Amino acid sequence: MQPLKFLSDADVQSMHEATMQIMEEIGVIWTHKPSLDILTDAGCKVKENRVLFPRDLVMKSAETANKRPIIRGRNGTVNELGGGNLYFHNLGGARDVFDARTGTHHAATQEDCINATRALDALPNCNTVTPFFTPPDVPNEMMALHMFRHMLSNTTKPVQGPGIQFGHEAKYAVEMAAVVGIPAHELTLSLSPVSPLTMHDVAAQAVMDMAHAGVIHSNLPAPTGGATSPMTITGSIVQQSAETLAPLVLAQLINPGCGVVYCGRLGMLEPRTGLIWGGVELGISSAATVQLGHYYGFAVNVYGFSTNAHTLDAQNAFERGLNASLPALAGADELSGIGEMEAGVMGSFAQMVLDNELAKSVLRQRQGLSADVDHLAVEIISAVMDTNRNYLASKHTLKHLRAGEMALTKLAERNSWDTWEEKMNRKQMADYAIDESERILREHTVPPLEPQQEAELDKILAAAEKETVKKR
Amino acid sequence: MSEELYKQMAQSIIEGEKEVAIELAQKSIELNMHPLDTITKGFVVGVNYIGDQFGAGEAFLPELVMAGEAMKAAVAVLEPELLKLGEAREVMGRVVLATVEGDIHEIGKTLVGTMLSASGFEVTDLGVDQPADKIIGKALEIDAQIIGMSALLTTTMVRQREVIEELDKEGLRPRIKVMVGGAPITKDWAEKIKADGTAEDAVGAVQLAKKLVGKE
Numbered sequence: 001m002q003p004l005k006f007l008s009d010a011d012v013q014s015m016h017e018a019t020m021q022i023m024e025e026i027g028v029i030w031t032h033k034p035s036l037d038i039l040t041d042a043g044c045k046v047k048e049n050r051v052l053f054p055r056d057l058v059m060k061s062a063e064t065a066n067k068r069p070i071i072r073g074r075n076g077t078v079n080e081l082g083g084g085n086l087y088f089h090n091l092g093g094a095r096d097v098f099d100a101r102t103g104t105h106h107a108a109t110q111e112d113c114i115n116a117t118r119a120l121d122a123l124p125n126c127n128t129v130t131p132f133f134t135p136p137d138v139p140n141e142m143m144a145l146h147m148f149r150h151m152l153s154n155t156t157k158p159v160q161g162p163g164i165q166f167g168h169e170a171k172y173a174v175e176m177a178a179v180v181g182i183p184a185h186e187l188t189l190s191l192s193p194v195s196p197l198t199m200h201d202v203a204a205q206a207v208m209d210m211a212h213a214g215v216i217h218s219n220l221p222a223p224t225g226g227a228t229s230p231m232t233i234t235g236s237i238v239q240q241s242a243e244t245l246a247p248l249v250l251a252q253l254i255n256p257g258c259g260v261v262y263c264g265r266l267g268m269l270e271p272r273t274g275l276i277w278g279g280v281e282l283g284i285s286s287a288a289t290v291q292l293g294h295y296y297g298f299a300v301n302v303y304g305f306s307t308n309a310h311t312l313d314a315q316n317a318f319e320r321g322l323n324a325s326l327p328a329l330a331g332a333d334e335l336s337g338i339g340e341m342e343a344g345v346m347g348s349f350a351q352m353v354l355d356n357e358l359a360k361s362v363l364r365q366r367q368g369l370s371a372d373v374d375h376l377a378v379e380i381i382s383a384v385m386d387t388n389r390n391y392l393a394s395k396h397t398l399k400h401l402r403a404g405e406m407a408l409t410k411l412a413e414r415n416s417w418d419t420w421e422e423k424m425n426r427k428q429m430a431d432y433a434i435d436e437s438e439r440i441l442r443e444h445t446v447p448p449l450e451p452q453q454e455a456e457l458d459k460i461l462a463a464a465e466k467e468t469v470k471k472r
Numbered sequence: 473m474s475e476e477l478y479k480q481m482a483q484s485i486i487e488g489e490k491e492v493a494i495e496l497a498q499k500s501i502e503l504n505m506h507p508l509d510t511i512t513k514g515f516v517v518g519v520n521y522i523g524d525q526f527g528a529g530e531a532f533l534p535e536l537v538m539a540g541e542a543m544k545a546a547v548a549v550l551e552p553e554l555l556k557l558g559e560a561r562e563v564m565g566r567v568v569l570a571t572v573e574g575d576i577h578e579i580g581k582t583l584v585g586t587m588l589s590a591s592g593f594e595v596t597d598l599g600v601d602q603p604a605d606k607i608i609g610k611a612l613e614i615d616a617q618i619i620g621m622s623a624l625l626t627t628t629m630v631r632q633r634e635v636i637e638e639l640d641k642e643g644l645r646p647r648i649k650v651m652v653g654g655a656p657i658t659k660d661w662a663e664k665i666k667a668d669g670t671a672e673d674a675v676g677a678v679q680l681a682k683k684l685v686g687k688e
Contacts (some may be wrong), residue, residue, distance in 0.1 A: 390579050392537040398488065401532055418659050419672055 001368025003331030006287040012295050013269055015407075018234035018290075019245070023053040023443075026199045032204035037442045040251050049245070050197075060246055062296045069216040069259030069299070071128065072186045075156035079127055079260060080249070081333050082299030086366055088359045088410040089128040089160055090120050091340035091347055093147075097133065098341055098348035100312055100434045105346060108133035116339070117154035119349050125359035126338050130160035131268040132347055140282035141468040142461075144169050145176070148459050152180050153454065154384045154446050155156035161189035163220060171465040174213045176303075179456045180449060184221035185259060188216040193243045195223035202249070211251035216259035218301060219244045224276060225285070226269035233285050236266050241292055249253075261334070262298035264289030267343070268379065270308070276343040278319050280307035286335075294331060302327050304335030304362075305355045308343050312430035316341065317369050321358060326373060333451075349437035350430060357411045357433075375400075411436070473504055477516040481546070481547045485518025488538025497549035507550040511561055514644075515546050519590045533583075536674060540586035547589075553604040564592040565685035570602035572631035577624035580654060580674075584620060587674040588681055599603045604635040611648055617685050620677070623654040633665040640666075649684040654676060 007015070007188030015381045021302035027050030030036060031418075036051065043051040068082035078088050096105045097112050118192040131147030134441045144162035145369040151159055159182070160174050170189055177187040177342050191206050193199050199207075221243035229236035241264075248260055268277040286302035293300035304324040309316035324335060338359070339352035369375070401408075411432045413420060420426060449457075477500065484492040493515065493635050500510040522539040525531035547561070554560055560577045567584050571578050578600050585597045596614055598607065611619050619639075622630040639645050649668040652661070662670035668684055671677040 015547070099662065316617060388582070390537075390582065391539050392534050392583065394534075395488075397534040400534070401534060409544070416672055 001329075001366065004326075005291070006284070006285070006330050007234075007291050008328070009347070009412070010114040011022055012291055015234060015238050015241070015288075015292050016288075016295055019241040020055045020058065022238060022242040023245065023279075024055055025052065025199065026242075027200055028050040028193075030199045030204065030246075031342040032199070032201040035204040038208075038253050042249075053246060053249055058249055061249040062298070064244070064252050064256040064305065065298075066216075066257055066259040067296075067298050068187070069261065071158040071160070071216065072182060073156055074180045074182065076383065077127075077156075077158055079158050080269055080351045081301075082297075086328055086332060086363060087127040087334045088125055088337040088338055088355075089134050089334060089335070089336055090126055090306070091282040091336065091344055092130040092132065092160070092163060094133050094340070094345060094347040095348040096342070098346050098351070099423045100348050100350035100430065103311065105310075107136060110135050110150075113150050114154050114212075115349070116352075117151045118312060118349070118444055118446055118453045119352055119437060119440050120338065121157055121446050122351060122358040122440045123338070123352060125356045125363070126157070128158045128160050128334070128350070129155045131354060139468070141166060141168075141471070142465060143255075144460060145172050145464050148176060149172055149457050151325055152457060153449055156447055156450070157185075160218075161215075163186055163190045163192055163249060164206055165191070167209040168447040168464065169212060169217060169257050170206050170209040170446075174215060174458055175460045176457055177413055179453050181430075181461070182403055185216065186213045187260075188218055188261065188444055189261065190218035191247065192222055193247060195221055195228035195243060196239060196385055197243060199247065203247075208254060209252050211254035211258055211425040214258050216257055216261065217247075217251060217265045218245045220265055222265035222267070224269050225281075226271065227274075229266065230460040233266075233268075233281060233288065237264070237292060238269075239283060239289050240264050240266050240289070260294035260298065261301050262296065263301045265291070265303055267303070267306075267335075271465065275308070278306050278343050279321045280319070280326075282306050282319075283323035283326035285419060286323070286332065287330035290327050290332045299333040300331075301334035301336060302332055303460045304328065304332070305337035305341055305358065306331040306343065310342055312348075312354065312433070316351075320355070324355075324362050326356060328366050333360075349441065350433040353436045353440070354411065354430070357409050360407050360409055364404070367404070407463055474509075477503075477505070478510075480512065481514030482518035482521065483560055484493070485515050485539045485542050485546070486522050488535060488539070490669060493542040493546040494549055496548040496663075501549070501553055505572070507553040507557070510550055511547060511579050516592075519543050520577045521589075524530070524677070526527055526673070527675050533673075537586060539592045540674075544586060548632060558634055561592060563594050564593045564682060564687055566596070566598050566614055567618040567619060567681060568598065568607060568611045568614065568616045568619055569598040569622070570598040570607045570610075571622045571624075572635070573601055573603045574631060575623050575625055575628035576600045576656075578622065580620035580624070581620070584622075584653065584677045585673045587678050588620075591682075593677045593678075595680060604631070604638045607635055608638060608642070608644070612644075616648060618649050618651060618681055620651040620653065620656035620681075623652075623657065626656045629656050629661065631652065632667065636665055636667060649682055651677065651684065658685040 010364045030051040050212040118127045225236040229239045270277045305320040307319035308314045339347040651666045
């Protein structure tokens with residue numbers, strides 16, 4: 001289909017100009033000496049504690065970057081980002097688990113972390129898996145590596161590394177990926193610059209380490225519109241774009257041609273509670289971010305499934321449906337958020353199952369319509385009019401039904417009232433999702449790693465632990 | 473040999489391949505296979521399979537229709553052979569189908585007719601816009617055990633009640649059982665107008681018809 005143009009070409013051009021102006025004239029707070037040297041050598045100016053990026057340098061970096069990176073799973077699945085396909089991945093780093101069966105929530109346990117990866121491994125429309133929950137009792141510096149280590153054992157799909165904060169995390173994540181056979185240039189790691197426009201020393205060091213290793217990096221600014229970025233959505237997006245492009249420049253100077261994914265995680269401020277807003281502006285921001293990222297030719301990864309809701313209720317369904325649909329139609333390359341609830345603080349197994357189904361519907365929207373001779377079906381219309389005036393018995397009907405003209409989702413309730421009441425016991429979509437999530441956790445097994453691979457991963461984790469303890 | 477052929481026959485129905493089903497029926501005649509065996513051990517197995525799959529939500533309506541059409545076509549080839557042998561396929565029952573007066577929708581009813589025929593019922597389909605006297609007259613003429621009435625519109629479904637009241641007045645029930653169907657028809661409605669039953673879909677209609685003639 002034609003990607004939906006949420007913004008006019010002129011508006012996109014204006015946003016590009018504004019982004020360049022921010023980078024050239026306002027700059028990014030940057031104090032990390034080794035990376036500052038690289039940037040100034042390449043022509044960046046320093047004004048007080050900020051780096052100013054010349055537009056030519058930014059555009060050259062955008063040019064040299066590998067904008068169509070490939071990520072691969074240990075099962076051989078390949079995701080070619082930026083190639084026109086839409087890939088889905090789950091929310092990363094949620095704190096709590098919503099137990100949809102009982103309607104209660106609890107802090108994620110180690111078992112939840114492992115089960116989440118297993119469940120995502122089983123859901124066909126989750127194309128890439130990233131660590132879902134944060135494990136308990138793990139120090140901050142070791143969190144990302146713990147999450148990554150458990151994920152590698154429990155899925156064969158392409159993995160998205162965890163969001164990292166420190167340089168040493170990149171080094172050990174690359175080592176761990178190598179154990180399961182993922183080369184560094186097919187591993188993605190993400191790093192969040194701090195909004196507004198701030199690169200902390202540890203983050204700058206992490207970008208350097210990722211670039212040296214050749215890792216595909218997703219710079220993942222997460223501004224909050226109205227608090228850490230402007231209240232206006234286009235203003236927030238141009239600030240976010242500058243935050244995405246600044247570390248990209250550094251990475252391309254260190255390792256020209258290394259892979260990158262252009263990301264946006266803009267959420268608006270909930271103005272009454274101070275929390276993050278899960279309403280439809282999130283989908284709008286994501287759609288506009290996709291358009292701006294595509295202006296530079298990048299593969300774009302944005303928020304999709306998202307809501308503030310605490311249960312599998314009406315608000316949940318309409319917010320995540322709208323928020324996933326809009327950026328997908330705008331041409332997003334990756335959508336995030338499978339399993340997300342409560343604006344990213346919480347997640348649930350039943351929600352993952354529901355999002356797997358929603359993803360199928362979104363893919364159907366994205367697939368669009370064909371107007372070729374076979375689809376226009378004039379010959380079929382003629383033949384049916386000449387015979388029984390009934391398309392049910394036409395081979396054309398079955399052919400296109402099987403070819404995906406309709407996304408035949410399974411969880412949605414589509415029976416008559418009588419059947420629903422008598423045969424289905426008044427079950428609703430969420431009930432089916434709960435059943436299915438429990439079935440998956442009961443039955444789904446993941447091909448294990450070799451024992452020596454497990455031992456190797458433990459060894460790397462222990463080495464990382466030792467290094468951080470020393471630093472502390 | 474015949475076992476393999478039976479399997480192919482069932483498969484031709486499952487795949488809705490009418491032409492293949494006709495060819496296989498003709499082949500069975502050339503091979504002097506008994507036409508009744510051909511139907512019951514071959515083609516019927518396919519119809520039953522697709523019916524079960526549909527009931528379980530695993531097969532689609534077009535697949536069901538195409539299977540029914542293929543079955544009808546195969547049986548049409550074999551029936552003259554049965555007659556030659558002086559035999560007939562066991563008739564499950566005789567059914568008159570019609571869409572009620574004032575209503576011209578019939579895809580659902582036609583589908584029910586196809587599935588009833590495929591399952592061994594003798595079906596007389598009067599078509600659309602049929603008044604009560606015509607429906608009842610035909611039922612008496614062919615000595616039908618079942619009248620099946622369809623209505624798509626909430627404005628025409630009331631006509632189903634008229635036919636039932638007429639049958640009651642003439643004292644023709646329970647000799648003639650009444651099945652009602654159509655998009656707006658619910659179990660409550662069927663009970664309210666004192667019909668003998670309704671079903672959600674064509675597979676359910678076949679089960680209901682079998683029940684009504686005591687051949688479950």
